[in-house]
Amino acid sequence: MRGVIPGLLKGMATTARTLGKPTHTAEYPDVQPHLPPRTHGVIALLEENCTSCMLCARECPDWCIYIDSHKETLPATTEGGRERQRNVLDRFAIDFSLCMYCGICVEVCPFDALHWSPEFEYAEVNILDLLHEKDRLGQWMPTVPPPPALDPSSVESPELVAANAPAKTVPSEGS
C-alpha cells in the first residue's frame, strides 16, 4: 500500500513524457523505410559471375535454389592446343516462397554471383510467382548497395601489409 501513490505518479509521468516525444511509428506506405545496406530483402544474381558450381543449391537449408547447366566445349585457341570446357548456366531460380532468408547461399558463393538487396516489395497474389527465374533475379542487381566502407580504425589486411612492405634488402656478400 505504501508505494501506491509514487507508483501512480510515476506511471503518469512516464506517459506524459512519451506524449511529448516524437512517435516511433513508421508510416510505411507513405514513407519508405531506411534499411541498412546489409538488409536481407531479396537475393540478386550477377549471372556473369556464376560458374554453375552448385555450392549455393547444395548449401541451401530448404533447397529453394534450382540450377540447370550444361557443358560447352570451346575449340582450342592455338594450333594443336587442348579443347576447353566451360559451364553454361541454363536456369537459375530461387523460390522465395520457400526461402528463409538465411543468406547462406550469398555467403557460400565463391565468385560473388549472389548479393543481398534491401528491396522487399515483391509480394505476389499467386504463390507460384514468387519463383524468381534468373532474369528477374538479375533485375535486382542494380538495387544492390555498394559494400560498406572498411572501418578506418580496423587492422590493415595482410595482403595490403605485404604489398606495402619495403623490399627486403639482400645482404651483399662480403660485407
Added chain:
Amino acid sequence: MNAALEVVLRSVIVLGAFLVLPLVVGQMEHKVMAHMQGRLGPMYAGGFHGWAQLVADGAKFVQKEDIVPLAADRWVFKLAPAVALVPYLVALAVIPLSPTVVAADVGAGVLFVLAASAVGILGALMSGWSSANKYALLGGMRAAAQLLSYEMPMVLSAASVALAAGTLSLTGIANAWSPVWLLWQLPGALVFLVAAVAELQRSPFDMPVAESEVVMGPLTEYSGLRFAFFLLSEYAGIVVMSLLFAVLFLGGWHGPLSESIGPVWTLLKGALIAVLIIWARVAWPRLREDQLQRLAWLVLVPLALAQLALTAVWVVLTSR
C-alpha cells in the same frame, strides 16, 4: 405553440451535443493514448490526422450483423444498450454550461444527474444477465457490485458540495463556487473523480470488461450497432461525468470573461477532466476485484464522510 417549439429545439440541441461530444472524447482518446504510447493513432480516415475515424467506425458497426444468441433473453438483451445509453442523454440535458446555457434547469439537478447516470449501470447488468453467457453474467455481477460500492462515496462527495453551496441546483452550486473550494473540497473532489471513473467502468476500474478474465464481460455477445451503443454510452458517460465534475468542483463557467465565454470555460474544464480520465487508462493497470472493493469501502467512503463532516462544520461555523 412557441413553448412546444422551444422544447423541440432544446431537445435537438442536446441530442446533437450528445452525438458529437462523445465522439470528440473518443477521438481524443485515440490520439492522446496513441501519442502517450509513442504511436500516431488513426491517420487516414477523413484525411487530416484521421479525424473521421469514429464516423468510419460507426459506418462499419451499422453494416455488421445484429446477432442475438439463441438462449438469450431476447427482449432484455435487445433493450440493454438503450438502457445503458439513454440515461446519459437525460443527464446531459440538465448539466448547465452557464446559468443561461442549459437545456433544462431542474431544481435538484445534482440528485437528477446522479440518479439518471446510476440507471446506466442497469444496462450492463441487464446485458450480462440476458446474454446466456457465463462471462457476461460474471461481468454483469462485477458491474453491479462496482455500482453499489462506488455510488456511495460519489453521492457523499456530491452532497458535500451541495451542503457547501446550500442548494441542490447545479447552477446554484456553480454560482456559489469560489476558488477556495479547490482547497477545502479537494478530498471530496478526488473521491468524486475516482468514483466517477469506477462508475464508468473505465480503466483502472474496468474489471467488468476485463478481457483477460471475462472476455468482454456484459458486452461479450453483442455485435453491430448494439455493441456500438455500449461504446457510445461509455464515452457519453465520460462527457457527463467530466462536465458534472467541472460544474460541481471546478466552478463551471467561472473564469476570466465568464459573462461572455462562460460555456467555453465549462467545456474546457470538462475536457481537462476527460483527458485526465483518458490519461489514467493509459498510465495505470487494472485493479483486482477485491482491491476495488477495498478501495471503495476502506478509503473512499471514510474520506467522503470526513469531507462531509468538514463541510458541515464549516457551513455551521460560517453561517452564524
